[in-house]
Amino acid sequence: MEIKTIGFWGAYPEKGEATSCYLVKKNNFHLVIDLGSGALSRLQHYIDIKDINAVVLSHFHNDHIADVGAFQYACLVQQQLKQLPGKIPIYASTDNPRPFEKLNHQATEARAFDERKKQQIGPFYLSFLETKHPKPCYAMRIECGDDVVVYTADTSYFKELVEFSKDADLLIAETSFYRGMDGSKAGHMTSDDVAKLAQKANVNEVWLTHLPHFGEHDQLLNEVSEGYDGPIQLAKEGLTWRS
DSSP states (O other): OOOEEEEEEESSTTTTOOOOOOEEETTEEEEEEOOOTHHHHTTTTTTGGGGGGGEESSOOOOHTTTTTTHHHHHHHHHTTTOOSSSSSEEEOOOSHHHHHTTTTTEEEEEEEETSSSSSTTEEEEEEEEEESSSSSEEEEEEEEEEEEEEEESSSOOHHHHHHHHTTTTTTEEEEOBBBBOOOTTTTTOOOOHHHHHHHTTTTOEEEEEESSSSSSSHHHHHHHTOOOOOOOOOOOOOOEEOO
């Protein structure tokens, strides 16, 4: 199993980069998690659009779905060029029916995931946990054989996330705010929240993502390291974890 960071900014992308997007690979199956602003352009540095097998969306905020429409057009062009034989499934929650229905297109198919049970997508088994965020949002636990990766998506800290993340090989944790700030009203975590989550869940490694556009990101690393004793990295394009 391999997971690669494509986009890592919160809210909007800095020039030449992207907001939330991750590419998960096992053998010849390619799963994309979130398609934020700028993601489709950056994604093509690592994979041809015609080789994407499925997409899963955590929620319908623009910094996680902004490039879905462009992806649908891209898939349509690939169909017309006879490079894509069928529709690409896009998995999401039905909590917001109108944006969910927009995932249906000539070249893509909306598929609902059920947060109450595991969802098999190719070789991966995904579990979902609704997070603490203004719009319905779901963290994901991605399992493949003995490998476990947890993506928090957007959320403030809550105790159920600890059990959901338990013993993960990799925790990809949104880290929108620095120590001493209050991210809970906006539905986001601070560096101290991430440290507490990672330590309590006994995860093997942490990536800090959904990064803020202010302050020094190395400060986030330092603050998390004071409460979590495992390896920590700042997410950046191309950062890759392999089992």
